[in-house]
Every structure is written in structure tokens, then in C-alpha cells.
Amino acid sequence: MEQKDKNRPILSVSNLTIDYAFYRVGPFSAQHHAAVENVSFKVYPGDCFAIVGESGCGKTSILNAILGFVRPKNGAIFYNEQNLLTMARREFRLYRPEIQPVFQDFHNALNPRFRIIEILKESLRICSRKDISIEELIAVVGLGTDILNYFPHQLSGGQKQRIVIARALIPKPQLLLLDEPVSSLDITVAVQIIKLLKNLRKKENLTFLLVSHNLPIIRLLANRIAIMKNGHIFEEKPTEDLFETPEHPYTRALVNQALISCQSYQ
Amino acid sequence: MKISANHPLAIGCIIIFFIALFVIFGPLFTSYSQHSQNLAISLSSPSIQHPLGTDYYGRDVLTRLIYGGRISLGIAVFSAIIAVLIGTVLGLFTGYYGGFPDLIIMRFVDVMLAFPRLFIVLLIIGLGGSSIPALIWVIALFSWMEIARIVRSEVMSLKNRTYVKSARAQGFSVNRILFRHILPNTINPVIVATVLSISTIILVESGLSFLGLGVQPPNASWGSILNDAKIDPLGTWWLSVPAGFLILFSVIGFNLIADGITEELDPRKN
Amino acid sequence: MPILSIENLSVRTRKFKPASLLEDISFVLNPGETLAVIGESGAGKSTICRAILGILPKSLEIRGCMNYNHSEIEISIGNWDDDRQFTPLRGSEIALIFQDAAGSMNPLRKCGNQIRDIMKTADNHTSITKQSILDFLSQTGFREPDTIYRSYPHQLSGGMAQHVALALALAGQPKILIADEPTSSLDAISKQKYLDRLAIMKKKYDLSLIFITHNLNDALSLSDSILVLYRGRAVEFRKTADLKTSPKHPYTGDLLNLLRSVNQSRMPDEMAENFPVGGNHDSGCPYCQKCSRATALCGKTFPPKTIIEQPYYFCCNYPLEKK
Ligand SMILES: Nc1ncnc2c1ncn2[C@@H]1O[C@H](COP(=O)(O)OP(=O)(O)OP(=O)(O)O)[C@@H](O)[C@H]1O
Ligand code: SF4
Ligand SMILES: [Mg+2]
Numbered sequence: 001m002e003q004k005d006k007n008r009p010i011l012s013v014s015n016l017t018i019d020y021a022f023y024r025v026g027p028f029s030a031q032h033h034a035a036v037e038n039v040s041f042k043v044y045p046g047d048c049f050a051i052v053g054e055s056g057c058g059k060t061s062i063l064n065a066i067l068g069f070v071r072p073k074n075g076a077i078f079y080n081e082q083n084l085l086t087m088a089r090r091e092f093r094l095y096r097p098e099i100q101p102v103f104q105d106f107h108n109a110l111n112p113r114f115r116i117i118e119i120l121k122e123s124l125r126i127c128s129r130k131d132i133s134i135e136e137l138i139a140v141v142g143l144g145t146d147i148l149n150y151f152p153h154q155l156s157g158g159q160k161q162r163i164v165i166a167r168a169l170i171p172k173p174q175l176l177l178l179d180e181p182v183s184s185l186d187i188t189v190a191v192q193i194i195k196l197l198k199n200l201r202k203k204e205n206l207t208f209l210l211v212s213h214n215l216p217i218i219r220l221l222a223n224r225i226a227i228m229k230n231g232h233i234f235e236e237k238p239t240e241d242l243f244e245t246p247e248h249p250y251t252r253a254l255v256n257q258a259l260i261s262c263q264s265y266q
Numbered sequence: 267m268k269i270s271a272n273h274p275l276a277i278g279c280i281i282i283f284f285i286a287l288f289v290i291f292g293p294l295f296t297s298y299s300q301h302s303q304n305l306a307i308s309l310s311s312p313s314i315q316h317p318l319g320t321d322y323y324g325r326d327v328l329t330r331l332i333y334g335g336r337i338s339l340g341i342a343v344f345s346a347i348i349a350v351l352i353g354t355v356l357g358l359f360t361g362y363y364g365g366f367p368d369l370i371i372m373r374f375v376d377v378m379l380a381f382p383r384l385f386i387v388l389l390i391i392g393l394g395g396s397s398i399p400a401l402i403w404v405i406a407l408f409s410w411m412e413i414a415r416i417v418r419s420e421v422m423s424l425k426n427r428t429y430v431k432s433a434r435a436q437g438f439s440v441n442r443i444l445f446r447h448i449l450p451n452t453i454n455p456v457i458v459a460t461v462l463s464i465s466t467i468i469l470v471e472s473g474l475s476f477l478g479l480g481v482q483p484p485n486a487s488w489g490s491i492l493n494d495a496k497i498d499p500l501g502t503w504w505l506s507v508p509a510g511f512l513i514l515f516s517v518i519g520f521n522l523i524a525d526g527i528t529e530e531l532d533p534r535k536n
Numbered sequence: 537m538p539i540l541s542i543e544n545l546s547v548r549t550r551k552f553k554p555a556s557l558l559e560d561i562s563f564v565l566n567p568g569e570t571l572a573v574i575g576e577s578g579a580g581k582s583t584i585c586r587a588i589l590g591i592l593p594k595s596l597e598i599r600g601c602m603n604y605n606h607s608e609i610e611i612s613i614g615n616w617d618d619d620r621q622f623t624p625l626r627g628s629e630i631a632l633i634f635q636d637a638a639g640s641m642n643p644l645r646k647c648g649n650q651i652r653d654i655m656k657t658a659d660n661h662t663s664i665t666k667q668s669i670l671d672f673l674s675q676t677g678f679r680e681p682d683t684i685y686r687s688y689p690h691q692l693s694g695g696m697a698q699h700v701a702l703a704l705a706l707a708g709q710p711k712i713l714i715a716d717e718p719t720s721s722l723d724a725i726s727k728q729k730y731l732d733r734l735a736i737m738k739k740k741y742d743l744s745l746i747f748i749t750h751n752l753n754d755a756l757s758l759s760d761s762i763l764v765l766y767r768g769r770a771v772e773f774r775k776t777a778d779l780k781t782s783p784k785h786p787y788t789g790d791l792l793n794l795l796r797s798v799n800q801s802r803m804p805d806e807m808a809e810n811f812p813v814g815g816n817h818d819s820g821c822p823y824c825q826k827c828s829r830a831t832a833l834c835g836k837t838f839p840p841k842t843i844i845e846q847p848y849y850f851c852c853n854y855p856l857e858k859k
Contacts, residue, residue, distance in 0.1 A: 002823050010593075014831065017708070039634045043697065048764045053722040053723070054723035054726060055720075055723065060617075067431075067434075067435055069431065069434070083697075093437060096436070096437040097436065097437060098433060100435060100436070101431065101432065101435050101511070102427045103431070105428045106428075108427045108428040108429060109428040109429050109432055110429055111429045111447055112451070113450050113451060115317070122434055122438075122446075126436060126437060126438050126442075127437070135639075156576075156577065156578055157540070157576075157578070164432070167432065167436075168432075169437070171436055171437070185577065185750075186577060186750035187750070187751075187752055187794050187795060188790065188791060188794060189574065189576060189577075191794050191798065191804055195803070195804075198803075204740055213723040213724070215723075215724065216798055216799065217798065220798065220801065220803055241836065243801075254723075254724055254725060255729055256643055257724040257725055258279075258724055261703070261728075261753045261754070261757070262725065262753065262798075262799035262800075263799075264437060264753045264754075264757035265673045265753065265756050265792065265799060266781065266796060266797075266799055266800065
């Protein structure tokens, strides 16, 4: 399945519209609220593509649609030129391991009743990976074996997020979907996680689709950035271009704000 | 967890402990059989030989309370277990899948809850006869609804937890997600609901037996012993009062335990 | 004369094996100033705010003393288990804002009514007219007080909920406002709006502010003094201007270096990890396993407090020198 062709997008989203229905009185008076409207973008192999926007602008909905958790109203999502939305359930299951999520909410990302070692073993078994031991796996994310017998609530935020990343690597994914991977972490830990992700991308040949509202940190990781607001993507550019020549007023405000807050300490 | 500070749980456990002792080891201390009749001493009031007197057929009331307790509590516990199993499985699947089956099952639950349970059970028992297994099943079949609702609402919130989503994204099967990753996290409210339903079922069974439709002679249950006293409840107080108190205390005991467990499982406490 | 001073605050669990959440924390808050508390997640920032209001669970053992001093009211607290001592402080002298603003409000009551509840308590149960609430809302910066008055917490957007939480806190006319990570779920633009309004309100109501955050940029640009926490210990308490130019504690130094490179959008240099110093961070310096200056001494005992100029201090055996 490995596609080394740099010019063929690994993920291509076109005209995606996601609609949530609210039921006021009964199933007959549904009100619709479009969380994502007519969004298109392409992610090429080896990219780190970031979608930036305020909370509630529809970023997470896009990731959920790619993972098959919500059904979009319109549009298409091509993964390696296969439309994920029209394929049969069984076929979709084959693609599941290749696209793995890392969510923002790492406090809830690990089953609270399992020890770390059980959580990882469970995934190793389901994904039938025999070629890697748990010790090797957690070494990849920079953790020691001492935490294996802990329960999730005994770990710090950074450790939890590393375990989540380790688990996401188990099915040998091609594409990682990162939903605000560092925004609940403080800067020392956030920087370590960013570094880890950067190294992993090189070592494991991964492609990232990243979603966040924190521009300064995104800048360290992403090579393309799309700016999103109220369900629309306004502007999409390589990272440095975006910071130098923001076009849309909202982008400009966002970039300025980020730069101003950075001036507090230079 | 400091159980000692949890008074409801401690008191509830002590009450149920003594009732259980009474029911389990009681036979060691009486020399009568629960069925042996002696019409000569019919309805005699408490005495040394018969600490709680005798009933119409001259049977020792204390002995009958012991064996009756086994039946009352046994019916309650077994019905509650069956009800929990049915309720949990239905709650799990409807909560997880949602959609049309969920709609149908939940409306069915509403309908079941809308019927006055005791009367429906009465009707069925009245038409179909009442052996003890029949009682257990009929009561269970009319007690699972609350549990299904509780489990369903827990599952609906748990299935959106990030760890469940991650498991889905890694291709875990639905059964594995449901039974290994969701079910254990719903267990707290289920335990509380189970204990509570044991106490309601004790009442339902007593009610049925009191009306003469529950446990049939010559077997006894606490409710049927009450039934024996109904011609002259005050005159034959040794039939009505002890049975009444046993029912009262076991219901209070189980309710206290449920209260205590709720408090113990309160995350703010830890 | 500081409005609030905390001396040697320690919070421990009363379990069989006591664990320490906070150990020997001291700081002062001067009237009209802003104190920022920074530290990683789990460092004990929220525990400090709860301790100040006496709302930590009773299962915790609290030691130390706290002095509150504002015009006539002088309260000093030595026994933290006595709830009555805190009653005059809560809401009317010290108010607290949480990160999860909408979650900290009553979901079943309209915002207007919640404000009325608080104003009533503050004004000793005089009746409050709707008009006075609307006036209050427009004074706290809402352009459409009527809409806010009528909405339920869940109808507010994240940013708006934070603004309403601020108004709710102000309704009790507190002298000290404690904000526990109020902006960490907001994006850059709504965050700036919130911080701007907070600054205006601070001036208008003559507040002293304790601002808890893990965003260093905000802490540096907002505060007059900074308390740096690490694993439940106060490692450095300094004036912000001094801290910026000459951090003493290596942890603070590392934080600032990282911040600088992120701000300049450089990838920070490799940070060395895990220096074996033959000791551990429970008995010794909390930072000893990550500190590049650590020696065996650091692993054994917690370094003594070095006072720079009352009340400012740091705790390190081998402090950084001025560059
Ligand atoms: N009631 C309690 N009993 C025992 N431990 C507790 C209790 N409350 C908090 N803790 C522990 O105290 C430590 C400090 O927690 P605190 O919430 O103050 O951290 P924080 O600095 O506010 O972190 P965050 O940035 O995540 O909000 C944590 O390790 C936490 O697990
Ligand atoms: S006391 Fe030692 S280990 Fe701690 S910060 Fe100072 S030099 Fe580093
Ligand atoms: Mg906190």
C-alpha cells in the first residue's frame, strides 16, 4: 500500500459539508447547523498539514468525518485515491489501521480501569503486532518501563499524551490525525511532545493532519497551514508565507495577535 | 476509602448481616420442621416452646419465618440478578447503537414503566399459577426497565469518551468495546440499582404473597405469613408483627446499603 | 502592607502514606497588583486557589497561615479546618473564576438570576431590581446586557461564558480576584478580548488579581510578580521585571529559554533529561533530575530559601548568575 509518490495526495478532502441536526420537538422539526461547509484541501505524503481556528469552528468535525465517526452531508474524502465515504463497511475496516487519531483530551483517552501495560497489550493484540515489544514501543515515545504498571490517573499529562501517541503507532499508520495534541500541556512538556512528533514523522515516514488554535506552537511543526472559521477555510499556505503575507483579515488578526503575544519575551 | 465514616453503609450491612444469619443458621436453633402441623395448639400465643407462637395449623411461627425468609430473600435476589442481566444487556446495546432499535426498545420500556407493576404481575400470576420459579421470572421481567435506562444513559456518555473512539479507530470489535471497555465503567450505578431493586422486589413479593397470589402453601414467605394474620392482625400479633418487621428491616437495610455505596463511589470523596 | 499573605502553606493527604500536594509555599499579594502563578499541570496551582478559599476537601491536612488585610477587615487564618473563618472571605472579599466557566455556573438558572443571587448576598439581602443587574452588566462591558440576562449558561459560547463568569465574580464586589486558567480554552483573539476586559475591570473595581496560568507569555505580560511552582514546591517568587532579566532558579531559566525560542519560532535546542544525581525529587530539590547544575547535594535535601529582598526569594543551591 505504500505510496511513495510525492505528487499524489495521501488525503484529499473535497467539498466536505458536515451538518448536525437538532431536534426541537420531535424528529420532524429538525434544525440544521452546518459545522463544516464546502471545505477542500489536500495533504501530501510526508506533509504536516495544520488547520488553525478557534474552538467550535469545525476542526474536530473534519477529523471525525475522516475517522468515520460522523457522516458528512456532502463531499468526498479520498485516502490514497479511495473514497472513504462511499466504500463498504468491510473495506473501510481495512483502512482503519492506516489512519490513527491522537485527541486533545488525553485525560479521557485511556481507559481508567486498565493499567498502562494492559492498554498497550490490548492494542498490540487487536492489531496483531508481534514484531515489537511493549518496552520497545514506549522507548519510541521516550518513556521508561517504570510507568507500565501505573493506572492512567497516576500519570502526568505529558506521560499520558506519550502513551496515546505510542498506542496510535501500534497499527503502523500512514496518517496521524492530531487534534490539539499539546494545547493542554505546559510549554516544557509541549515542546518535548512537538519534538517527539517531529522525530517520529521522519523516522516512521508519517504524514500529519494537525488541528490547533495555538499558532506559535504550530509554527514549529507544520509546513502548511489552513485558517478556518465558522466552518469555512479562508486561506491555505505554506507556514512561512502565511506568517509573512497573511491575506484574509481574520488571518491577519490571528497572526498579529500571535506575534504580539510573542513579544512579551524575546 | 474510609468505610467507618460511612454510616449508612455500615448500618445497612449490619442489618442485612443479622437477617442473613437468622435465615441461614436459624434452623440449627429450632427443633421444629416448617411443615409439621399440630392442630391441638393452633394459634397459641408465644411461649417457651414456641417463642413466636403458632399459626392456624399449629406450626411454629419462628421456624416458618426462617424458611420463609429464605424464600422471600431468594426470590428477591434471583429476580434482581435476572433483571440486572436483561437490563444491562439491553441498555448496553441500545445505548451504543442508538437509532431505530433504541427508539423502539426505549418506548417499550416507557410502556412497561407506565403499567402499575404489581397489578400486571398479579394478573399474570393469577392466570398462570404461581410456582416459585414462575414468581422469580415474572417479577424479573417487570423489573429490568430502570436498570436498562441507567445503563443506557451511562453508555451514551461513555461511548463518546476519547478512549472508546481510539479503540474504534484501531478496529476493536464492537463486542470487545462494549464488554471490556464500556461495561466495567458502568458498574457503579448498576450495583446501586441492583441493591435498590432487591429491596423493591422484597416488597413486591410480600405484597403478592399477602394477597395470596405469591408463594403457595404449604411453603411460607414473609408475605404469606402476614397473609395468615389478616383475619385478626391485632389478636394474632405474633404472626403479623415479626414478619412485618423482617420485611421492613430488610428493605431498610438494602436501601441503606445502596445509599452508602452511592456515597462511597462518589468521585469527590477520593 | 500586602492585602493577602500566605506563609509556609503545606497541603498533605491524611492517608496511611501521606503525600504532599504543596510544601512550604509563601507569597504576598500587594493591593492593586497582579500575581501570576505558573507551573506545569499538577504542580499545585489550583490547590493554592482552593486553599485560599478554604474549599479543599476535608481529607487533606493544611498547615501554615494566611493573613487578609483590607481597610477594616483583618482576618488571619491558622486553623484551616474551621470553615467559619472563611465565610466572610468567600465571594465578598475573594472571588474565584474557573477554567471551565460554563461548567461552574448553575445550568438551570438564567445568568441574570445567578447574578442577582450573588448581589443579594453581597448587599445583605436587599432586593435587587432587574434594572440594577442590567446596569451592572453594561458596566462590566456587555453591549447587550438584556441577552446575557436572559440566557442560560449552555447558550453562551466559550469566550462569552468566560466573560459572564467574570461578571458573576465581580457581582460580589470582591477585593481579590483569583482566576484559575481562565483563558486556556480560548483562541488567541477571544483570549485577548478577555484579558483586555479583565485589565479594565481590575482598574475600575480596584482589584488585586491572582492569575493562574500555564501560558508564560500571558504571565509575563500581565503580572507584577510571579510565583513559580514545581511539583508542589515554590521554587522562585520574584518581581516579574526581575524574573525576566535575571531568573535565578534553573527551572525558571529553562522555561524562559524555551519560551524565547518558541516566540522566535525556533525549535529549541535539545534539553537534556534525567541527570542521575543519586537522590530523588521527593526528598531533595524537585528539579534535581532535570537540572543541568544538579549535584549530589541537590538530591538529598530541599535547598534552603535564599531571600533576595523581602518577600522575594528562590530555592536553589546553585542559582543562575546574571548574564
Ligand atoms: N483531593 C486531593 N487528594 C489527593 N490529591 C490531590 C487532591 N487534589 C489534587 N490532588 C493532587 O495534587 C496535585 C496538584 O493538583 P492541582 O490541581 O493543584 O494542579 P494544577 O497545578 O492546578 O494543575 P493543572 O494545570 O492541571 O490545573 C496533583 O498531583 C493532583 O493529583
Ligand atoms: S537546587 Fe540543585 S537541582 Fe535544584 S535547581 Fe538548584 S542546582 Fe538544580
Ligand atoms: Mg488547575
